[in-house]
Structures are given as structure tokens and as C-alpha cells.
Amino acid sequence: MELRQRALQVLCLPDPEEKSAAALDMRALAASFSIASHTPVPPPDAYALPGRPARPELLHHQAVARRSPATPQGRAALIHAIAHIEFNAINLALDAIWRFPAMPDRFYLDWLRVAAEEARHFRLLRDHMREHLGHDYGDFPAHQGLWSMCEKTAHDVVARMALVPRTLEARGLDATPLIQHKLRSVGTPDALAAVGILDIILAEEVGHVAIGNHWYAWLCARQGLDPVAHYALLAKRYEAPRPKPPINAAARRAAGFSEAELLWLQHG
Structure with a gap:
């Protein structure tokens, strides 16, 4: 089976349970895939990307109500958010795997891991919501901010690597400790169980942002671009959100952000 074509097939799946199971299966079978890295994969005409369920209802991000934990x-x-x-x-x-040809095989395998x-x-x-809450x-409205930048x-x-993993996803490195603090303050068994899940997520998200940083730097080097200057240009062009303080500098350093990048993010 060819990896990039399979990634597109899984991206099109609307059912969250089926999609998540298929993504896990792809990683387990990674050694059996071929990678047609130089072959463009045409998008399917019959589907709107990405495949998603009828629920949750999708609203503008400013219309999604915030509630106290x-x-x-x-x-x-x-937890739903x-x-x-x-x-x-x-x-x-999955979109990064199928969409971008002519990248090294490691690029596709990195995003398969993610x-x-x-x-x-x-x-x-999802299991936590079902078991404890x-x-x-699908029970609450949500927004599509991440996918909008993907489009x-x-x-x-280059813009994808700059503005999705190392911008939008990196915001999670900053936000997660603050969310964990609020949940610890609540102190209920379900809140403390959620803190433990977020520990797992935060540790692995550092690796995901590091993958974005690695490939952004690799692409900039290939094209002779200065990573910090080009990032500022891309952030302005695509109206990428700036990080909300406080920045989790330790996690961002672990994910590969340079001191120059951290300085720019904090002060512009």
C-alpha cells in the first residue's frame, strides 16, 4: 500500500472513531508502506476535505462560549474543546502527508507518527468525557481555526510548517500548563484525571512542534531563507495569531525554538 494515498483516504473518513483507528493502524503498519514521494496525489472530487462528522456544530471561534471548569x-x-x-x-x-510531494521519506513518516x-x-x-463527564x-459547538490555516x-x-505546527499547535505548549493549574484547583477526581491526560499530551506535543520546527528549518535552508525573517513575513501575510502570554519558553526550547525566535514571539 502507498502511504500518501492511504493518508488521503483516512483524511476523508468522517467518523472520528474510524479515522482515529485508521491513523493508529497506519503507524503500526508503517514498515509495509511504499512512499511515492515525487508523485502528486490528486484530491478526491467526491469529498470535501477533511472528512468530519455532522456534529459538533462548527461556529466562528468568537461565538464558541467559554465555561468555567x-x-x-x-x-x-x-475537554471537548x-x-x-x-x-x-x-x-x-494526514493532510501534510498526502498534499506535499518531493519531500524526503522521513517527512512523511514524521507526520505519520504525529x-x-x-x-x-x-x-x-473522548473516553474521559464518556466515562467521567x-x-x-459532538455534544458542544466547536470551531475550525486550525483547519482554516491548513486551507x-x-x-x-514552507508556510504550512511555519504556521500550523510551530504556530497554532505550539500555542498548546503555552496553554496546557495554565489549563492544568485550573483543573488542579478544582481538585475533583475527574479534573485530576484530566490533568494526567494533559501531561501525556503536552509531552508528545513538544515532539510534534519539534517536527514542524525541523522541517521549517530544513525548507528554509533549502531555499536560502532566513527562518526568523521569513516567519515574520509569513505571519503577517496569513494573519497568524501571536502567542498569548505567558509563553512556555522551556517547552518551546525543547521543541527547537531558538532564542532569537522566542525573543521575536515575545516582543515582535
Whole structure:
């Protein structure tokens, strides 16, 4: 089986359970895939990308209500929001595999690893909602901010690496410790169990952002671009959001951000 074609097939799957299972299966079978790295994979005309379920209802990000984690309903909404990010992250990784030809085989295998780990994160959060909070994925409205940037950067692998993993996903490195602090303050068994899940997610997301950083730097070197200057140009061109303080500098350093990049992110 060819990896990039299979990634597109899985990206088109609308059912979250089927998609996450297929992403995990792809990683388990990675050694059996061929990689047609120089062959463009045409998108399927019969599907809108990405495949997604009828629920959750998708709203503009400003229309999605925020709720306090002090209540069970608020914690359910919070975990649902994170699960939705992880579901979108499966799609983002699969899209990177099929969409961009002429990259080294390691590029495709790196994003296969990310797709599988995001699938595991999604399942951990979904199981937590079902077992502890009486809700399931789809029960709350959500937004498509991550996928919107994916669409904007569909024509440019440099912009994709700059603005999805190392910008939008990197925001999770900053936000997760703050969310964990709030959940610890609540102190209920379900809140503390969620903190443990977020520990797993944060550790692996450092690796995902590091993969984005690696390939962004590799692409800049190949094209003779200065990574910091070009990032500033791309962030302005595509209206990428700036990180919200406080920045998790330790996690970002572990993910490969340079001191010059951290300085720019903090001060512009």
C-alpha cells in the first residue's frame, strides 16, 4: 500500500472513531508502506476535505462560549474543546502527508507518527468525557481555526510548517500548563484525571512542534531563507495569531525554538 494515498483516504473518513483507528493502524503498519514521494496525489472530487462528522456544530471561534471548569458541565466543554483540537490535528498531519510531494521519506513518516499520536490523544479525551463527564464528542459547538490555516497554506509547504505546527499547535505548549493549574484547583477526581491526560499530551506535543520546527528549518535552508525573517513575513501575510502570554519558553526550547525566535514571539 502507498502511504500518501492511504493518508488521503483516512483524511476523508468522517467518523472520528474510524479515522482515529485508521491513523493508529497506519503507524503500526508503517514498515509495509511504499512512499511515492515525487508523485502528486490528486484530491478526491467526491469529498470535501477533511472528512468530519455532522456534529459538533462548527461556529466562528468568537461565538464558541467559554465555561468555567469549576462545574462538571464546564469541564466537559473544556475537554471537548481540547478533543476537537486533537481531532483536527489528526487531519492536519494526514493532510501534510498526502498534499506535499518531493519531500524526503522521513517527512512523511514524521507526520505519520504525529497523526497516530494525535489519534491517541483524541481517544484519551473522548473516553474521559464518556466515562467521567457524561458527554461525548459532538455534544458542544466547536470551531475550525486550525483547519482554516491548513486551507490557507495548502499551496506552500514552507508556510504550512511555519504556521500550523510551530504556530497554532505550539500555542498548546503555552496553554496546557495554565489549563492544568485550573483543573488542579478544582481538585475533583475527574479534573485530576484530566490533568494526567494533559501531561501525556503536552509531552508528545513538544515532539510534534519539534517536527514542524525541523522541517521549517530544513525548507528554509533549502531555499536560502532566513527562518526568523521569513516567519515574520509569513505571519503577517496569513494573519497568524501571536502567542498569548505567558509563553512556555522551556517547552518551546525543547521543541527547537531558538532564542532569537522566542525573543521575536515575545516582543515582535
